[in-house]
Amino acid sequence: xxxxxxxxxxxxxxxxxxxxxxxxxxxxxxxxxxxxxxxxxxxxxxxxxxxxxxxxxxxxxxxxxxxxxxxxxxxxxxxxxxxxxxxxxxxxxxxxxxxxxxxxxxxxxxxxxxxxxxxxxxxxxxxxxxxxxxxxxxxxxxxxxxxxxxxxxxxxxxxxxxxxxxxxxxxxxxxxxxxxxxxxxxxxxxxxxxxxxxxxxxxxxxxxxxxxxxxxxxxxxxxxxxxxxxxxxxxxxxxxxxxxxxxxxxxxxxxxxxxxxxxxxxxxxxxxxxxxxxx
Amino acid sequence: xxxxxxxxxxxxxxxxxxxxxxxxxxxxxxxxxxxxxxxxxxxxxxxxxxxxxxxxxxxxxxxxxxxxxxxxxxxxxxxxxxxxxxxxxxxxxxxxxxxxxxxxxxxxxxxxxxxxxxxxxxxxxxxxxxxxxxxxxxxxxxxxxxxxxxxxxxxxxxxxxxxxxxxxxxxxxxxxxxxxxxxxxxxxxxxxxxxxxxxxxxxxxxxxxxxxxxxxxxxxxxxxxxxxxxxxxxxxxxxxxxxxxxxxxxxxxxxxxxxxxxxxxxxxxxxxxxxxxxxxxxxxxxxxxxxxxxxxxxxxxxxxxxxxxxxxxxxxxxxxxxxxxxxxxxxxxxxxxxxxxxxxxx
Numbered sequence: 001x002x003x004x005x006x007x008x009x010x011x012x013x014x015x016x017x018x019x020x021x022x023x024x025x026x027x028x029x030x031x032x033x034x035x036x037x038x039x040x041x042x043x044x045x046x047x048x049x050x051x052x053x054x055x056x057x058x059x060x061x062x063x064x065x066x067x068x069x070x071x072x073x074x075x076x077x078x079x080x081x082x083x084x085x086x087x088x089x090x091x092x093x094x095x096x097x098x099x100x101x102x103x104x105x106x107x108x109x110x111x112x113x114x115x116x117x118x119x120x121x122x123x124x125x126x127x128x129x130x131x132x133x134x135x136x137x138x139x140x141x142x143x144x145x146x147x148x149x150x151x152x153x154x155x156x157x158x159x160x161x162x163x164x165x166x167x168x169x170x171x172x173x174x175x176x177x178x179x180x181x182x183x184x185x186x187x188x189x190x191x192x193x194x195x196x197x198x199x200x201x202x203x204x205x206x207x208x209x210x211x212x213x214x215x216x217x218x219x220x221x222x223x224x225x226x227x228x229x230x231x232x233x234x235x236x237x238x239x240x241x242x243x244x245x246x247x248x249x250x251x252x253x254x255x256x257x258x259x260x261x262x263x264x265x266x267x268x269x270x271x272x273x274x275x276x277x278x279x
Numbered sequence: 280x281x282x283x284x285x286x287x288x289x290x291x292x293x294x295x296x297x298x299x300x301x302x303x304x305x306x307x308x309x310x311x312x313x314x315x316x317x318x319x320x321x322x323x324x325x326x327x328x329x330x331x332x333x334x335x336x337x338x339x340x341x342x343x344x345x346x347x348x349x350x351x352x353x354x355x356x357x358x359x360x361x362x363x364x365x366x367x368x369x370x371x372x373x374x375x376x377x378x379x380x381x382x383x384x385x386x387x388x389x390x391x392x393x394x395x396x397x398x399x400x401x402x403x404x405x406x407x408x409x410x411x412x413x414x415x416x417x418x419x420x421x422x423x424x425x426x427x428x429x430x431x432x433x434x435x436x437x438x439x440x441x442x443x444x445x446x447x448x449x450x451x452x453x454x455x456x457x458x459x460x461x462x463x464x465x466x467x468x469x470x471x472x473x474x475x476x477x478x479x480x481x482x483x484x485x486x487x488x489x490x491x492x493x494x495x496x497x498x499x500x501x502x503x504x505x506x507x508x509x510x511x512x513x514x515x516x517x518x519x520x521x522x523x524x525x526x527x528x529x530x531x532x533x534x535x536x537x538x539x540x541x542x543x544x545x546x547x548x549x550x551x552x553x554x555x556x557x558x559x560x561x562x563x564x565x566x567x568x569x570x571x572x573x574x575x576x577x578x579x580x581x582x583x584x585x586x587x588x589x590x591x592x593x594x595x596x597x598x599x600x601x602x603x604x605x606x607x608x609x610x611x612x613x614x615x616x617x618x619x620x621x622x623x624x625x
Contacts, residue, residue, distance in 0.1 A: 181330050182363040184350040186377035187428055196376070200367040 043261065050258050051251045058255045063232060063241070068259060071238040074149065075217040078156035082164045082213045087206060090168035091194065105169075112162045119158055120226025127154065127227075151228035152235050156217035163216055164209040171205020172198070211271045215264060283341055284308070285432055285464040289326045290335035291319070298322050298488040299336075304432075304464035306341075311467045311479035315507055319488040320468040321360075324434050327466060328357050340432055340464070351380070353432075356425030360437040362417045364409035370396060370420045371405040377428035395423040399457070415446040422457060433458070433465040439474050451477055472511040476500065484508050502623050503546060514546045515591045518625055526622055531588040533615075534564045535622035542625035549582065551619035552593035555612040556603055566614040571607050574600070585613055 051058070058064065092098075093105050111119055127134045127145045137143045145151040175198065183197045199206070221239040228235040230244065238260045245253040285304040291297070298319035304310045312320040325331035327338060329350035338345040345353055356377075364373050374392035379385065396405050399419040409417060418438060425433060438454060439447050455478050458465055469475050475482050476496040484492040484499065484507070492504040503509040509516030519528035521539035526532070533545055553559075559566070569587035576582070580594045583605065593613060595603075605611065 176363075178359065178363055179365060181328075181350070182357070182359060183365070183376070183380075184330070185328050185353075185355055185357040185434075186424065187351050187380035188376070189351055189380075192380055197365055200365075 046254060046257055046261065050254050054251070055255060058252060059259070064252075064256065064259070066233055067236055067238050067241040067256070068263070070149070070152075070233070070236065071218060071260075072263070074152045074156055074237060075214050075220075077153045078160055078217040079164075079210050079214040081153065081157040082161045082217075083206070083210055086161050086164040086209070086213075087168055087199075090165045090172060091198070093165070094169045094172035108165050109162050111159055112166075116159055116220065116222030116224075117226050120155060120223035123155060123158060123223065123227040127151075146227055147229040147231065147235060149228075149234050152224050152237060155223040155227040156220045159220050159223050160213040160216040163212040164206075167209030167212060168202060168205050171202035171209075174205075175201045207271065211268060215268060218260070218264060285327075285338070285340050285466070287327065287338040287345075288336035289323050289338070290333060291322050291326055291331060292334040293322070296488055298326070300483070300485060300488070300490050302327075302466065302483065304466060306431075306464055307462050308481065309458050309465040309467060309479045310481045310483060311469055311475035312483050312485055313469060313472065313475045313508075313511070314485035315470060318485045320470075320485055321436055323485070324357075324436050324466060324468050327432065328355055328434055329353055345432075354428070354430050355432045355434055356428050356430030357434040358418075358421045358425050358436065358438050361441055362409075362421035364412075364417055364420055364424070366409050368408075369405065370401065370407050370409070370412065370416075373409070373420055374424045374427050377424060381428065391427060392423070395427050396420070399423045399453070413446070414442050415450050418442065418450055419453070422454065426457070426461070431463040433461055433463055435465070435467045437469055438467065439471070440469070454478060472500075501546075501621065502544070504544065504625075509546065514548055515552070515589075517545045517589060519543055519545055521622060521624075524617070529588055531567055533620060534617040535620045536618050537622045539622045539624065543622050544625050545620055545622045547615050547620045549592040549594040550580075551615050552585075552591060553614050554583065554593055554595060554599070554603060554605070555614070558612055559614065564617055565620070566612060568610060569613045571605055571609050571611060573607055574605065587613075 089108070093101065124131065124146060126132050129138060129144055129146065134145065137145070145154055179197050179201060180193050183193045188196065219239055221243065224235070224237060225240055230236050230240050238256060242253050242256045242260065245256055284306045285302065288301045290299050296319065300323060302323065312323060314320050322331055326333055329348065333346055340354065365376065368376065371389060371392050374395055375388040378388035378391050393402070393405060396402055399422060401416060401419055404412060404416055412420060439451055442450055451474060458478060467478055479496060482493060482496050482499045483490055486505060486507055492499060492508055499508060500512045503512055503514055503516050506516060517528040519526040521541055521543035523540065524538050525534050526539065526543050526545050528545060535545055567588050569585035572584040572586045574581060574583050577594055581597055581600045583593045583595060585591045585593055591613065
């Protein structure tokens with residue numbers, strides 16, 4: 001019985017192999033190539049139109065370095081905030097049964113689909129100087145968030161956090177919960193289980209989520225300019241600088257874009273080899 | 280009866296299934312829960328560990344209630360079927376994990392762990408990650424990890440099931456020695472009768488969530504009380520009505536070695552069944568005509584499945600099979616000597 005079944009399946013496998021190695025369907029190949037070109041050509045265009053002769057000179061301009069420094073700083077700070085708040089949130093959504101969990105999970109993804117400008121407006125309404133929480137923050141602690149560097153971090157974290165939560169929650173759901181049970185039988189409290197077993201097991205998911213989160217924060221434009229404004233040195237990040245330069249100095253915009261592209265690709269590629277692709 | 284050891288009544292309701300057993304284990308005693316897949320053995324073990332909540336009943340360990348405690352507060356050690364060693368920790372840190380959770384300082388926890396690894400013969404594998412360990416090594420690390428918390432109740436879920444035949448033999452005898460040294464109560468879950476016989480002082484057979492038989496391994500092996508147990512220990516088993524030295528099983532009257540009246544079990548080994556092409560001379564007293572339902576290899580012998588007035592297994596040598604020239608569907612004569620049968624009250 002079983003041997004005839006085996007030979008049947010191997011026969012089917014061989015047939016499938018012949019089909020795949022036959023003529024490629026142009027209905028799929030044509031749009032696929034067009035799609036690839038669509039994604040790659042603009043980047044190639046950046047490289048082609050870059051003012052290579054004056055590149056070094058432009059790179060050394062203080063506004064450029066300032067925007068770059070601010071971008072890296074804010075994206076990193078936003079990622080730290082997202083990890084500190086998002087990992088526990090993902091744990092709560094994945095591990096604890098509570099009423100309204102489905103709703104909470106849906107709400108977490110709202111910033112993903114919300115236009116970033118709308119996110120920025122919403123942040124202003126809540127954390128602005130006349131906002132619900134903003135008024136209280138200012139009167140109680142003298143803290144104002146809008147139009148400050150901290151405001152940039154807040155705006156970026158708001159937009160980027162869903163990437164981290166979704167990634168970590170997926171990793172938590174995929175992790176074998178019986179390791180946590182084994183830890184419990186060894187006397188580990190739930191906090192110890194999380195710290196010493198769960199977190200190390202889902203670390204690849206946390207890192208992947210943090211990378212996505214960082215990349216999203218680095219490129220953030222809409223919520224940042226709405227909530228934090230566009231002040232050189234305090235809130236003008238690279239994307240804002242690019243947009244601004246495009247109106248006055250298109251060559252500078254290209255250089256800025258090139259720098260942003262290079263930083264993103266280098267860091268993502270480095271982390272990818274180290275974490276995301278490793279089993 | 281003393282309050283020491285484990286005393287428990289475990290009731291767990293599941294959709295389409297209820298576990299309801301009592302389980303008492305003395306300190307130093309090893310009890311094996313034996314049963315087919317889905318009988319509720321692992322559920323019972325998880326209930327003892329607190330990983331599955333009880334629907335009813337109670338658990339007392341050394342006189343103190345256990346069922347009111349969260350899993351991490353129960354003085355238990357558990358060895359899981361696939362060990363569940365933490366993949367990111369070395370063997371040493373896996374074993375030290377329990378003591379660390381109990382608040383032991385890192386250095387001392389590691390000393391304890393190193394001593395335990397030495398005891399299970401793995402001192403040289405302390406730095407290895409679980410994925411670098413063989414199945415037998417991983418099993419021993421899992422045992423050391425469970426022992427490291429100084430449990431009063433040891434729970435082992437199919438501890439040898441994941442091992443290949445050769446490793447299994449060696450690990451089984453080592454496990455027996457370690458369980459012998461352990462002074463707390465031990466509950467072992469297995470579906471392998473050999474593991475149960477070698478490791479346990481007492482067997483509890485669970486089928487469909489209920490205890491169907493319990494006793495010393497030799498007793499269970501000699502006097503099975505259900506078809507499942509009979510198959511496990513390799514006996515033909517029939518329920519009938521005893522009448523002196525005879526028992527009526529279905530339409531057949533079997534002469535037995537023991538005198539017995541009333542509901543009775545009759546058991547005999549497949550090797551005690553003799554097969555004949557034609558009705559044998561001298562007419563042995565337990566003789567019946569049977570059809571051959573199937574023939575299969577069974578170790579070095581051949582197992583013939585018989586139907587007829589009673590269905591039975593007969594084990595014969597390949598040479599005998601060739602001499603008799605048997606094939607499925609044929610009618611033959613089967614007999615078993617009265618002295619080879621064993622009758623006991625049902």
